[in-house]
Amino acid sequence: MKKIKVNLDKRVSSSYEIYIGYDILDRIGLIIAKNLPARHYVVVSDSIVAPLYGQPLLSRLRGMGLSVDMVDFPAGERSKNISTTLAIVERLLELGADRSSALLALGGGVVGDMTGFIASTFMRSVPYINIPTTFMSQVDSSIGGKTAIDLREGKNLLGTFYQPRGVLIDVKFLDTLPETEFYNGLAEVIKYGIIEDVELFRFLEKNVNDIKGRDYGILVKVIESSCRIKKGIVEIDERDNGLRRILNFGHTIGHALEAESAYTISHGVAVSLGMTAAVRVSEKLYDFPGEERNRIETLMEIVGLPCRIPQEVRTDGILSRLKMDKKKEGNVIHFVLLKKMGMPFVNGGVPESVLRETLEGLRK
Ligand SMILES: NC(=O)c1ccc[n+]([C@@H]2O[C@H](COP(=O)([O-])OP(=O)(O)OC[C@H]3O[C@@H](n4cnc5c(N)ncnc54)[C@H](O)[C@@H]3O)[C@@H](O)[C@H]2O)c1
Numbered sequence: 001m002k003k004i005k006v007n008l009d010k011r012v013s014s015s016y017e018i019y020i021g022y023d024i025l026d027r028i029g030l031i032i033a034k035n036l037p038a039r040h041y042v043v044v045s046d047s048i049v050a051p052l053y054g055q056p057l058l059s060r061l062r063g064m065g066l067s068v069d070m071v072d073f074p075a076g077e078r079s080k081n082i083s084t085t086l087a088i089v090e091r092l093l094e095l096g097a098d099r100s101s102a103l104l105a106l107g108g109g110v111v112g113d114m115t116g117f118i119a120s121t122f123m124r125s126v127p128y129i130n131i132p133t134t135f136m137s138q139v140d141s142s143i144g145g146k147t148a149i150d151l152r153e154g155k156n157l158l159g160t161f162y163q164p165r166g167v168l169i170d171v172k173f174l175d176t177l178p179e180t181e182f183y184n185g186l187a188e189v190i191k192y193g194i195i196e197d198v199e200l201f202r203f204l205e206k207n208v209n210d211i212k213g214r215d216y217g218i219l220v221k222v223i224e225s226s227c228r229i230k231k232g233i234v235e236i237d238e239r240d241n242g243l244r245r246i247l248n249f250g251h252t253i254g255h256a257l258e259a260e261s262a263y264t265i266s267h268g269v270a271v272s273l274g275m276t277a278a279v280r281v282s283e284k285l286y287d288f289p290g291e292e293r294n295r296i297e298t299l300m301e302i303v304g305l306p307c308r309i310p311q312e313v314r315t316d317g318i319l320s321r322l323k324m325d326k327k328k329e330g331n332v333i334h335f336v337l338l339k340k341m342g343m344p345f346v347n348g349g350v351p352e353s354v355l356r357e358t359l360e361g362l363r364k
Pocket residue numbers: 046047048049052075076077080107108109110111113133134136137140141142143144145146147155156173174175176177178181184
């Protein structure tokens with residue numbers, strides 16, 4: 001089992017460890033008991049993950065003599081809202097949870113974001129541990145302490161910065177993960193390779209077939225590299241005031257695409273299209289090397305993440321969504337662009353004509 005320490009500024013948050021391994025459910029109980037001793041634990045999960053992994057986790061923890069309950073809610077982003085939050089909190093109260101309780105978030109990013117949010121506010125905060133079960137949450141959302149729920153007006157509008165006491169990653173959870181969800185995670189991993197770690201990018205190029213075949217040895221390595229990159233960025237900029245912005249690479253256009261397709265395009269596909277667009281803009285405006293653009297687009301193609309925007313998602317629609325973002329953000333859109341691989345920077349505005357030409361170019 002690998003162990004990675006997240007070192008945070010003591011005045012703001014406590015440091016914690018990320019554990020990564022394959023088939024480590026038996027050891028997770030010991031790690032929880034050691035890192036986060038509590039009178040009472042509540043596993044928070046969703047309706048898909050609870051029967052798959054919640055019950056086995058519960059019986060192991062109970063077998064160790066720990067007092068544990070479980071609360072679950074209907075799976076999916078649509079549950080990441082205030083009414084589900086209140087329903088979970090009410091269940092916690094019914095179960096007798098108090099300040100001596102601890103929460104265990106078992107699931108994808110939805111479970112992690114919402115459980116973290118509840119942990120940061122329930123009885124003025126209780127500790128929690130993240131046990132991410134999707135590829136996306138194992139490489140991205142479980143690390144960094146951003147918690148949130150969605151409001152009708154938009155995603156992640158109510159949230160806190162609140163670090164977990166530990167992150168426990170069992171790669172075996174990925175055995176049951178549907179294909180689309182797997183690709184959502186893969187897009188974020190490719191993002192790390194492009195913005196921060198050319199070595200990781202090379203590793204992805206070399207091992208693409210084993211990754212697609214979910215070879216667990218290779219996945220452990222990919223997840224470990226990804227966690228190291230994300231934690232390195234979070235250590236420098238825990239509160240998202242600067243460097244952490246580079247993690248938005250591919251996400252500005254990606255979010256506009258997701259919304260304009262009425263969320264029929266998945267996050268992973270939208271981000272990979274957003275990354276391709278950002279790379280092409282970088283080539284036009286900042287001489288990003290054409291051969292590196294080719295490498296990126298080839299890798300996306302081989303893994304099966306498309307580089308082409310579907311016809312029905314209109315360029316004008318995408319551009320007007322970007323303009324709406326611009327109004328919200330004080331009249332500039334912060335695009336993350338690249339001088340070359342591993343050298344991202346935040347640009348304060350791309351001319352509309354360049355964006356239009358780039359988006360149209362992604363249809364051919
Ligand atoms: N906090 C952050 O820094 C951060 C970063 C990125 C994304 N996010 C948030 O993460 C959320 C997306 O997370 P996600 O992609 O993990 O989605 P998700 O939590 O909705 O999980 C996707 C689906 O996979 C199912 N699932 C989970 N684990 C499974 C497993 N092992 N086997 C079979 N099915 C499984 C879930 O039940 C769900 O239906 C979004 O709300 C996004 O805003 C947060």
